[in-house]
Amino acid sequence: MEDRAREIESIIKRWDEHAERYDEWYKTFHGAVEHYVDWELLKGHLPQDKDVKILDAAGGTGRITLHLAKMGYSVTLCDISPGMLNVARRKLLKARVLDKVKICECDVRELRFADESFDFVLCWDGMAEAAKELIRVTKKGGTVSIFLVNRYGVAIRKFSEDAISALALLRSKLSHVSDEGEKYKAFNVEEATEFFKKEGVKVIEIYAVCGMLDLLSIPKEIQESRSWDTKFFDQVTEMLLRLSKEPSVKGLSKHLVLYGKRI
Numbered sequence: 001m002e003d004r005a006r007e008i009e010s011i012i013k014r015w016d017e018h019a020e021r022y023d024e025w026y027k028t029f030h031g032a033v034e035h036y037v038d039w040e041l042l043k044g045h046l047p048q049d050k051d052v053k054i055l056d057a058a059g060g061t062g063r064i065t066l067h068l069a070k071m072g073y074s075v076t077l078c079d080i081s082p083g084m085l086n087v088a089r090r091k092l093l094k095a096r097v098l099d100k101v102k103i104c105e106c107d108v109r110e111l112r113f114a115d116e117s118f119d120f121v122l123c124w125d126g127m128a129e130a131a132k133e134l135i136r137v138t139k140k141g142g143t144v145s146i147f148l149v150n151r152y153g154v155a156i157r158k159f160s161e162d163a164i165s166a167l168a169l170l171r172s173k174l175s176h177v178s179d180e181g182e183k184y185k186a187f188n189v190e191e192a193t194e195f196f197k198k199e200g201v202k203v204i205e206i207y208a209v210c211g212m213l214d215l216l217s218i219p220k221e222i223q224e225s226r227s228w229d230t231k232f233f234d235q236v237t238e239m240l241l242r243l244s245k246e247p248s249v250k251g252l253s254k255h256l257v258l259y260g261k262r263i
Contacts (some may be wrong), residue, residue: 016083029224052119062088069097128185151186152251201260211254
């Protein structure tokens with residue numbers, strides 16, 4: 001318990017310190033591309049009924065909640081960092097959609113909601129460790145979407161600096177990877193499908209997301225640019241959206257995003 005308390009304190013401190021500049025990355029070409037791809041994939045799974053209840057867990061500064069609220073959905077936004085939520089609140093207020101959103105400060109591994117509270121639950125912080133809680137608060141027949149750390153994609157990126165650890169990941173001798181002081185369970189597509197099946201979720205689709213620009217060899221100066229050619233942006237996002245669904249590519253991405261129905 002003490003270790004977990006210290007871990008939570010450290011996580012809150014890190015994200016609070018990062019909150020005011022978190023959205024800056026999404027103003028770059030790279031960030032804008034990844035946000036666009038995330039959103040386009042999500043739109044295909046959203047309920048048509050605007051009266052459903054949606055949970056954006058670990059939703060940070062509300063980059064997805066803001067769009068959902070503008071579309072007319074009622075959203076509950078939760079995050080462990082009060083600093084991130086403060087930024088989200090300002091953005092929602094500026095957009096005049098704060099009335100569509102409930103904001104809750106909590107740990108996604110200990111959600112403060114009753115069983116089957118939401119029709120649609122998303123958690124895009126790569127936390128398979130929160131899966132049981134996220135599924136618990138999803139209604140039967142409802143949809144859950146979770147970002148997962150991709151075992152193969154991480155191994156590919158680790159190889160040049162730590163070949164032993166990279167090979168251990170591929171051999172399934174390591175089940176977790178570290179990222180900015182936090183440990184995350186790593187999956188490939190088959191492992192993710194089996195894991196969620198055991199938890200009572202029928203997988204609808206798993207997409208490759210994050211880090212896909214590496215495959216296109218786009219120069220770093222373009223990726224970091226805050227202005228770009230619209231036609232090129234459209235070409236890149238179409239390419240990535242097509243690749244995200246391609247089975248032969250899914251092992252190369254940094255993350256996987258899973259969509260499933262709670263049985």
